[in-house]
Amino acid sequence: MELCKKELSELIANGQQFSRADLAHFAYSFIKGLSELKKKQIYHRxxxxxxxxxGYDNEFKLIDFNISVVSERNSEMAGIGPHSNKGTLNYSSPEKFNCPENEHSLELNDAYSLGLVILEMSTLEVISIHRMNKELFIQKREEQIRQIEIPWLSNLIREMLTYDYRYRPRFGRLLEMIEQDREFVNDRNRERSNFI
Incomplete structure (x- = not known):
């Protein structure tokens, strides 16, 4: 097991500003990594x-796979099925708790959760659904997205946080979106901050 230096939550709580390069690197590496996990039908949740x-290598690492799921289904329905509603409420997709038959796409739930993390990194503002109703939470989240002045970033987050999961892009599509954006590619090639 690898020794790591800090949690992302510490950096956000301490007001760490993330550069365009940091955000591009994070978004790309996590979307790419989660896309690879999806190919193996592994969902973090x-x-x-x-x-x-x-880590000490200044790379972001996803930990705590305690409630992750390895789906045994194949075909176009892979990743959709009844699973317990575990996970953290503030980072769960709307369908995870609102779907009548408790069926939702695990990949799209992970995409939604990652979108919320990227939003927090971009704005350094954590909003808690515990303190407000759903409509106010969605309104507040949209206000946060509008504050982001980097077009590829606000577009990516908005896509990842699409309320209706049937219209939310999967990781493969998200990867295509950012790889085709020239501004994103330029940002990704810039020098990153050192967090250690």
Whole structure:
């Protein structure tokens, strides 16, 4: 097991500003990594800043696979099925708790959770659904997205946080979106901050 230096949640709580390069690197590496896990039908189900560490190599690492799921289904329905509603409420997709038959796409839930993490990294503002109703939470989240001045970033987050999961892009599509964005590619090639 690798020793890591800090949690992403610590950096956010301490007001760590993330550069365009940091955000591009994080978004790309996590979307790419989760896309690879999806190919193996592995779904994390609890993506949040507390489960993301920064290693001594200055790379972000996803930890705590305690409630992850390995789906045994194949075909186009892979990843959709009745699973317990475990995970952290503030980082769970709407369908995870609101779907009448408790069926939702595990990949799309992970995409939604990752979108919330990227939003927090971008704004350094943590909003808690515990303190407000759903409509106010969605309104507050949209206000946060509008504050982001980096077009590829606000577009990516908005896509990842699409309320209706049937219209939320999967990791493969998200990867295509950012790889085709010239501004994103330029940001990704810039020098990153050192968090250790």
């Amino acid at each position: 609890d993506i949040k800043p507390e489960n993301i560490m920064i």
